[in-house]
Amino acid sequence: MTQKKVIVVGAGGAGLTAATEASMAGADVTVITKTSAGLGTCTAYGAGFFTVPVCGMSREEHFTKTLEVGKGINDPSLVRVLSDKSEDSLKRLAELGVKIEFTRGSANTRSTAPNELMGGAGFVGQLVEIAKRSNVKFIEWTVVTSLDLIKEKISGVSAVDWRTGKPLSLKADAVIIATGGGGQIYRRSDNPARMTGDGYSLAKRAGVELIDMEFVQFYPIGWAEPGLPVWLADTGLVDHVRITDDAGDEFFIRAIKEWGYKNGAEANLFARDRCSVLMAKKEEKGPVFAHLEDVHDEKWEDRGLQYSLTIDRRFFDHFRRPVRISPIEHYMSGGIKIDDECRTGISGLFACGEATGGVDGANRIGGNAFSNIVTFGIIAGRNAAGDAVWETKFHHEPIDRPPVVSSEKGTEPSILRAELQKAVWDLLGPLRNEKGILLAQEKIRDTEERALLINSPIEMLLALEMRGLTDTASAVADGAILRKHSLGTHFREEN
Ligand SMILES: Cc1cc2nc3c(=O)[nH]c(=O)nc-3n(C[C@H](O)[C@H](O)[C@H](O)COP(=O)(O)OP(=O)(O)OC[C@H]3O[C@@H](n4cnc5c(N)ncnc54)[C@H](O)[C@@H]3O)c2cc1C
Structure with missing residues (x-):
């Protein structure tokens, strides 16, 4: 053989x-x-x-x-x-x-x-x-x-x-x-x-x-304070420090308990969807904070706290005060x-x-x-x-994947990527609505049509990745427009 x-x-x-x-x-x-x-x-x-x-x-x-x-x-x-x-x-x-x-x-x-x-x-x-x-x-x-x-x-x-x-x-x-x-x-x-x-x-x-x-999973808590990495923090952080809105209301732990979870760590396993939506809705009204000033000197050594911070605790030496947090994309x-x-x-x-x-x-x-x-x-x-042969069943007609070429009149791929990322975050994030999803589809199509300017190996890599980004964004938008009602991580503001 x-x-x-x-x-x-x-x-x-x-x-x-x-x-x-x-x-x-x-x-x-x-x-x-x-x-x-x-x-x-x-x-x-x-x-x-x-x-x-x-x-x-x-x-x-x-x-x-x-x-x-x-x-x-x-x-x-x-x-x-x-x-x-x-x-x-x-x-x-x-x-x-x-x-x-x-x-x-x-x-x-x-x-x-x-x-x-x-x-x-x-x-x-x-x-x-x-x-x-x-x-x-x-x-x-x-x-x-x-x-x-x-x-x-x-x-x-x-x-x-x-x-x-x-x-x-x-x-x-x-x-x-x-x-x-x-x-x-x-x-x-x-x-x-x-x-x-x-x-x-x-x-x-x-x-x-x-x-x-x-169905894109957002993590309820991500660092959003200038100077801290854009990175997730475990939902169990709420078991160590207060998480509040601008007025000092501890809305997050209250909701977690009302939903029947023991603590933030348990909600992290089973309820990232509800927690992210709650966090995003609260943020629409004003900033949300994790109160790192609650952590006293010896508590910084706590393994549970260190795990929920997810980044080395020394990063926080200059942040022993309320810091901004916000949901962050995590998983598809x-x-x-x-x-x-x-x-x-x-x-x-x-x-x-x-x-x-x-x-x-x-x-x-x-x-x-x-x-x-x-x-x-x-x-x-x-x-x-093994014997990797079976009858092919195409779901749809195959679609060409045009080669990546550089055009003098094109846009740098890093700029195009940042524009796409902003549109997708604003319009297909934790809270979605029909108008926003339709606008996202339009912006994704516009990005697909733009010519690229490639001047270095890194720009070549970023250019090669644009097709994956636009195809993925459009698949998320297409799924989101068809699913009219909220379910799991897909939250429709109208329904
Ligand atoms: C911060 C963070 C923490 C997480 N923690 C956990 C956890 O504790 N438990 C848990 O269950 N899940 C966790 N997840 C989710 C989990 O990490 C991922 O779902 C999982 O690791 C994905 O593994 P993968 O092998 O499918 O892809 P990846 O590990 O992401 O690997 C993808 C590979 O594909 C390659 N690749 C992509 N496109 C191309 C291409 N066109 N050509 C060639 N190569 C290509 C990349 O270079 C890479 O090597 C976490 C995710 C994140 C981001």
Whole structure:
């Protein structure tokens, strides 16, 4: 039997897990990534927490809770896979050498985290090492720009080395999209800069269905004080300091208790949707503050507080006073439609991780994304190494992906990106309405039509990412306009 060639697009938790499994199953595997493997990924920036049915939480409990938080529009067969297989998937990684600690209903890799900011960096570093030991090859600093098909079956990918502008064409029997999310469509996001929704765009333009794209998870609390990084703070911060409006009203903890949650930490797992909407509505009336002056000297050493600050406490030495906070984009629940074998509608094309939709439904349980990337990464990898042929069913006609060219009359991609991010934040953020969504669609179309001026390798990278950004933004807007009523993370002001 000839050895299968598998290309994995993306070197975060999902891509690296898939690559290792495919290689161990006998395939010749190459991972392509926009940066250095593992770095600049949401996995590296993640807090390192997995929600997983272990140590007293039953699989049934996990299944029921995931559907309840997702408002029941999740794909139940994908949730079933997650609930039934995440424990074994994590144990599989532990066998391969990943350091994981298990507690009730959760697991974490924080003992290998280099700092508070990058809870998943040690984890993803271990995954890179394991993949390399398993003979996985890497092509770094390269952007995959389209999926190639011959006779309705995947035949490889086209890509560009953004440092040189050199195009590449790579052949494969199977391709796995593991490109993560697209938080960079928003002005306020905790996602690293390379999270531009490329996988959604690649799949959509190849004729694959995207689902639930309107469900974007916002974190209720993000730092919004000049001088502090634009970054999330755990909702459990409210268990350590007062969070108030301008008049000093502790509206946030009051609402959390009224909704029946024990504290902010519990609301962080199950109610990021309601908490973000509450925060955004309050902010429309005036600024919201986290009262860091509440923290006395010895309390700065508290591990729970340090965790909820999410950035090194030394950052706060000059901020022992009320600081502005505001919601921040965090995660995309929607994405590429897959079945429980991680197959898409195109023969030979698989997808896993945040690039996919269906597991989370309308809102995600905190910690389920890390369990998802590992569980579905293993499935995608094993299947891609096997007989990756099935009947292609296009969801729609494939759409061309025009090449990126520089025009002297064009706009610098960084400027275009910032304009798009502002429009998407203002019009497709935590609070949405019909007029705003329609205006967003118009602005996205306008951005798509603008010519680009490229003068440096970084501008080449930013230009290559524009298609992912505009396609992702337009998928969010299209989903949002169709869903007239509020559900989960999609909040319509009219209904
Ligand atoms: C601050 C933060 C904290 C979080 N904490 C947690 C947590 O504790 N628990 C939890 O469950 N979830 C958490 N999440 C969510 C979770 O981190 C992500 O959903 C998950 O890590 C996504 O993994 P992934 O492998 O799908 O994508 P990523 O890890 O984001 O990797 C994507 C990869 O795709 C590559 N790529 C993208 N486009 C292309 C292209 N065109 N060509 C080549 N390569 C490409 C990128 O370079 C990158 O290597 C957190 C997210 C953030 C931002």
